[in-house]
Amino acid sequence: MIQGVCIDAAQTNVLKKETTYFLFPAGRAHFFVSQFPNKKSHRGIFESTRFQLVVPKPEKLSPVMDELEQKTSEYEQLSLF
Numbered sequence: 001m002i003q004g005v006c007i008d009a010a011q012t013n014v015l016k017k018e019t020t021y022f023l024f025p026a027g028r029a030h031f032f033v034s035q036f037p038n039k040k041s042h043r044g045i046f047e048s049t050r051f052q053l054v055v056p057k058p059e060k061l062s063p064v065m066d067e068l069e070q071k072t073s074e075y076e077q078l079s080l081f
Helices: 063-074
Strands: 002-006 020-025 030-034 044-047 051-054
Touching: 020 051
Parallel strands: none
Antiparallel strands: 002 020, 002 051, 020 030, 030 044
16 A cells, blocks of 8 residues: 655645645556545545655554564574484
8 A cells, every 4th residue: 555645736636735645546647546545535636746645654563563573582492402
């Protein structure tokens, strides 16, 4: 799923400048634009030049997973034979 910020809302009442939208490819130079992460709820198809793509931040693991990773790094695998 791609997200982008509208940088050109000229000649449209549907888009707002500086607003983040979910973008779904619609050919080479266009996107289906939605406020929700669902292609079926799109607001229309717009040129890709109207948007600046946003790079998503990597999600942080839950505190339980962080603790588990720390514990496993403390152990070594030993061979008995």
